[in-house]
Amino acid sequence: MDRLEVLISAIEHYAYCPRQCALIHVEQTFDENLFTMRGRLAHERADSGETTTEDGVRVLRSVPLWSETLGLRGRADVVELRPEGPYPVEYKSGGRRTRPAELQLCAQALCLEEMLGVEVPRGAVYLVRTRRREEVTLDAELRAETREAIQAVRRTLYAQQLPEAPNDARCPKCSLINACLPSVVGEPFRLRGLQGALFRPVQVASDV
Ligand code: SF4
Numbered sequence: 001m002d003r004l005e006v007l008i009s010a011i012e013h014y015a016y017c018p019r020q021c022a023l024i025h026v027e028q029t030f031d032e033n034l035f036t037m038r039g040r041l042a043h044e045r046a047d048s049g050e051t052t053t054e055d056g057v058r059v060l061r062s063v064p065l066w067s068e069t070l071g072l073r074g075r076a077d078v079v080e081l082r083p084e085g086p087y088p089v090e091y092k093s094g095g096r097r098t099r100p101a102e103l104q105l106c107a108q109a110l111c112l113e114e115m116l117g118v119e120v121p122r123g124a125v126y127l128v129r130t131r132r133r134e135e136v137t138l139d140a141e142l143r144a145e146t147r148e149a150i151q152a153v154r155r156t157l158y159a160q161q162l163p164e165a166p167n168d169a170r171c172p173k174c175s176l177i178n179a180c181l182p183s184v185v186g187e188p189f190r191l192r193g194l195q196g197a198l199f200r201p202v203q204v205a206s207d208v
Pocket of ligand 1 (some may be wrong): 016017018019020021023164165166167168170171172174175176177180181182
Protein backbone atom coordinates (compact mmCIF):
# COMPACT_ATOMS: atom_id res chain seq x y z
CA MET A 1 0.00 0.00 0.00
CA ASP A 2 1.30 3.48 -0.87
CA ARG A 3 2.27 5.66 2.05
CA LEU A 4 -0.42 8.27 2.69
CA GLU A 5 0.68 11.88 2.46
CA VAL A 6 0.09 14.04 5.53
CA LEU A 7 -0.94 17.68 5.29
CA ILE A 8 1.00 20.02 7.54
CA SER A 9 -2.27 21.56 8.77
CA ALA A 10 -3.42 18.10 9.94
CA ILE A 11 -0.60 18.07 12.48
CA GLU A 12 -2.08 21.09 14.24
CA HIS A 13 -5.57 19.58 14.05
CA TYR A 14 -4.31 16.30 15.54
CA ALA A 15 -2.38 18.03 18.31
CA TYR A 16 -5.51 20.00 19.22
CA CYS A 17 -7.79 16.96 19.15
CA PRO A 18 -7.32 13.64 17.29
CA ARG A 19 -11.06 13.45 16.65
CA GLN A 20 -11.02 16.91 15.03
CA CYS A 21 -8.20 15.71 12.76
CA ALA A 22 -10.21 12.64 11.71
CA LEU A 23 -13.40 14.66 11.14
CA ILE A 24 -11.54 17.03 8.80
CA HIS A 25 -9.06 14.72 7.08
CA VAL A 26 -10.98 11.41 7.04
CA GLU A 27 -14.62 12.54 6.87
CA GLN A 28 -13.91 15.85 5.06
CA THR A 29 -16.07 17.75 7.56
CA PHE A 30 -15.65 21.48 7.77
CA ASP A 31 -17.62 24.09 9.61
CA GLU A 32 -16.94 27.71 10.39
CA ASN A 33 -17.16 29.44 13.76
CA LEU A 34 -15.81 32.64 15.23
CA PHE A 35 -12.38 31.08 15.74
CA THR A 36 -12.03 29.77 12.18
CA MET A 37 -13.29 33.09 10.79
CA ARG A 38 -10.66 34.92 12.82
CA GLY A 39 -8.07 32.43 11.57
CA ARG A 40 -9.09 33.01 7.95
CA LEU A 41 -8.87 36.78 8.34
CA ALA A 42 -5.51 36.45 10.09
CA HIS A 43 -4.17 34.57 7.07
CA GLU A 44 -5.48 37.01 4.45
CA ARG A 45 -2.21 38.83 3.81
CA ALA A 46 -0.11 35.74 4.37
CA ASP A 47 -2.22 33.88 1.78
CA SER A 48 -1.76 36.61 -0.83
CA GLY A 49 1.40 35.02 -2.23
CA GLU A 50 2.89 38.52 -2.32
CA THR A 51 6.68 38.80 -2.08
CA THR A 52 8.16 41.87 -0.42
CA THR A 53 11.47 43.06 0.91
CA GLU A 54 11.42 44.31 4.50
CA ASP A 55 14.54 45.72 6.19
CA GLY A 56 16.61 44.13 3.44
CA VAL A 57 15.06 40.67 4.00
CA ARG A 58 13.05 39.02 1.24
CA VAL A 59 9.66 37.88 2.58
CA LEU A 60 7.81 35.08 0.73
CA ARG A 61 4.13 34.38 1.45
CA SER A 62 2.00 31.26 1.05
CA VAL A 63 5.05 29.15 0.26
CA PRO A 64 4.45 25.53 -0.93
CA LEU A 65 6.38 23.00 1.16
CA TRP A 66 6.97 19.26 1.00
CA SER A 67 9.12 16.51 2.41
CA GLU A 68 9.65 13.25 0.53
CA THR A 69 11.20 11.52 3.54
CA LEU A 70 8.34 12.43 5.89
CA GLY A 71 5.54 12.20 3.31
CA LEU A 72 4.44 15.70 4.16
CA ARG A 73 3.11 18.65 2.20
CA GLY A 74 1.49 22.00 2.86
CA ARG A 75 2.28 25.70 2.96
CA ALA A 76 4.08 28.18 5.15
CA ASP A 77 2.29 31.48 5.72
CA VAL A 78 5.58 33.35 5.54
CA VAL A 79 9.21 32.42 4.96
CA GLU A 80 11.79 35.15 5.52
CA LEU A 81 15.00 34.62 3.58
CA ARG A 82 17.42 35.90 6.20
CA PRO A 83 21.20 35.98 5.66
CA GLU A 84 21.59 33.17 8.22
CA GLY A 85 18.93 31.00 6.54
CA PRO A 86 15.16 30.61 5.99
CA TYR A 87 12.90 31.58 8.88
CA PRO A 88 9.26 30.36 8.80
CA VAL A 89 6.50 32.39 10.45
CA GLU A 90 3.08 30.89 11.21
CA TYR A 91 0.16 33.31 11.63
CA LYS A 92 -2.39 32.60 14.35
CA SER A 93 -5.51 34.59 15.13
CA GLY A 94 -5.37 34.06 18.90
CA GLY A 95 -3.49 35.97 21.53
CA ARG A 96 -1.63 32.99 22.93
CA ARG A 97 0.97 30.67 21.45
CA THR A 98 -0.02 27.00 21.57
CA ARG A 99 1.87 23.72 21.29
CA PRO A 100 -0.17 22.65 18.21
CA ALA A 101 1.02 25.85 16.45
CA GLU A 102 4.62 25.08 17.40
CA LEU A 103 4.30 21.57 15.94
CA GLN A 104 2.91 23.02 12.70
CA LEU A 105 5.79 25.49 12.52
CA CYS A 106 8.32 22.73 13.18
CA ALA A 107 6.84 20.61 10.36
CA GLN A 108 7.31 23.58 8.02
CA ALA A 109 10.93 23.87 9.13
CA LEU A 110 11.54 20.15 8.54
CA CYS A 111 10.25 20.59 4.97
CA LEU A 112 12.42 23.66 4.38
CA GLU A 113 15.49 21.82 5.66
CA GLU A 114 14.93 18.96 3.22
CA MET A 115 13.97 21.19 0.28
CA LEU A 116 16.84 23.64 0.65
CA GLY A 117 19.49 21.46 2.35
CA VAL A 118 20.01 23.96 5.18
CA GLU A 119 19.37 24.05 8.91
CA VAL A 120 16.33 25.89 10.22
CA PRO A 121 16.92 26.22 13.95
CA ARG A 122 14.25 28.83 14.67
CA GLY A 123 10.97 30.24 13.44
CA ALA A 124 8.14 32.30 14.91
CA VAL A 125 4.43 32.31 15.61
CA TYR A 126 2.80 35.67 14.89
CA LEU A 127 -0.23 36.32 17.10
CA VAL A 128 -2.54 38.57 15.14
CA ARG A 129 -4.77 39.64 18.05
CA THR A 130 -1.86 40.99 20.08
CA ARG A 131 0.32 41.77 17.04
CA ARG A 132 3.13 39.96 18.77
CA ARG A 133 5.73 37.72 17.21
CA GLU A 134 7.05 34.94 19.44
CA GLU A 135 10.20 33.14 18.45
CA VAL A 136 10.20 29.33 18.70
CA THR A 137 13.42 27.34 19.07
CA LEU A 138 13.06 24.18 17.02
CA ASP A 139 14.87 21.94 19.48
CA ALA A 140 15.24 18.15 19.55
CA GLU A 141 12.17 17.66 21.76
CA LEU A 142 9.89 19.67 19.47
CA ARG A 143 11.27 17.88 16.40
CA ALA A 144 10.67 14.44 17.97
CA GLU A 145 7.14 15.44 18.96
CA THR A 146 6.45 16.70 15.44
CA ARG A 147 7.69 13.46 13.86
CA GLU A 148 5.51 11.46 16.25
CA ALA A 149 2.50 13.66 15.39
CA ILE A 150 3.08 13.03 11.67
CA GLN A 151 3.01 9.28 12.30
CA ALA A 152 -0.10 9.61 14.46
CA VAL A 153 -1.91 11.55 11.72
CA ARG A 154 -0.92 8.88 9.20
CA ARG A 155 -2.27 6.13 11.49
CA THR A 156 -5.52 8.10 11.73
CA LEU A 157 -5.76 8.32 7.93
CA TYR A 158 -5.17 4.58 7.57
CA ALA A 159 -7.64 3.69 10.34
CA GLN A 160 -10.49 5.65 8.70
CA GLN A 161 -12.20 5.79 12.10
CA LEU A 162 -13.16 8.59 14.43
CA PRO A 163 -11.31 8.56 17.76
CA GLU A 164 -13.35 9.05 20.92
CA ALA A 165 -14.52 12.55 21.80
CA PRO A 166 -12.70 13.91 24.84
CA ASN A 167 -15.64 16.27 25.58
CA ASP A 168 -13.54 18.74 27.54
CA ALA A 169 -12.50 22.41 27.56
CA ARG A 170 -11.37 22.24 23.92
CA CYS A 171 -14.86 21.55 22.60
CA PRO A 172 -16.59 24.95 23.07
CA LYS A 173 -13.91 26.57 20.86
CA CYS A 174 -14.03 23.85 18.20
CA SER A 175 -15.79 24.71 14.93
CA LEU A 176 -16.81 21.06 14.53
CA ILE A 177 -18.80 20.82 17.75
CA ASN A 178 -22.10 20.44 15.87
CA ALA A 179 -20.77 17.69 13.62
CA CYS A 180 -18.94 15.97 16.47
CA LEU A 181 -21.61 16.15 19.21
CA PRO A 182 -19.05 15.55 21.99
CA SER A 183 -21.60 15.81 24.80
CA VAL A 184 -23.51 12.90 23.24
CA VAL A 185 -20.80 10.60 21.89
CA GLY A 186 -18.45 11.41 24.77
CA GLU A 187 -20.97 9.96 27.24
CA PRO A 188 -21.62 6.29 26.33
CA PHE A 189 -24.59 6.06 28.73
CA ARG A 190 -26.39 8.97 27.04
CA LEU A 191 -25.47 7.68 23.59
CA ARG A 192 -26.96 4.24 24.33
CA GLY A 193 -30.19 5.92 25.46
CA LEU A 194 -30.42 7.91 22.23
CA GLN A 195 -29.64 4.83 20.12
CA GLY A 196 -32.41 2.95 21.92
CA ALA A 197 -34.89 5.74 21.20
CA LEU A 198 -33.83 5.83 17.55
CA PHE A 199 -34.79 2.19 16.94
CA ARG A 200 -37.96 2.05 19.10
CA PRO A 201 -40.93 1.02 16.87
CA VAL A 202 -43.44 3.78 16.18
CA GLN A 203 -47.04 3.00 17.18
CA VAL A 204 -49.44 3.41 14.24
CA ALA A 205 -53.15 4.03 14.95
CA SER A 206 -55.11 0.98 13.65
CA ASP A 207 -58.13 2.96 12.37
CA VAL A 208 -56.24 5.25 9.99
S1 SF4 B 1 -15.91 19.10 19.53
FE1 SF4 B 1 -14.34 18.46 21.02
S2 SF4 B 1 -14.12 16.24 20.75
FE2 SF4 B 1 -15.19 17.06 18.95
S3 SF4 B 1 -13.61 17.41 17.46
FE3 SF4 B 1 -13.91 19.34 18.53
S4 SF4 B 1 -12.44 19.32 20.23
FE4 SF4 B 1 -12.59 17.24 19.46
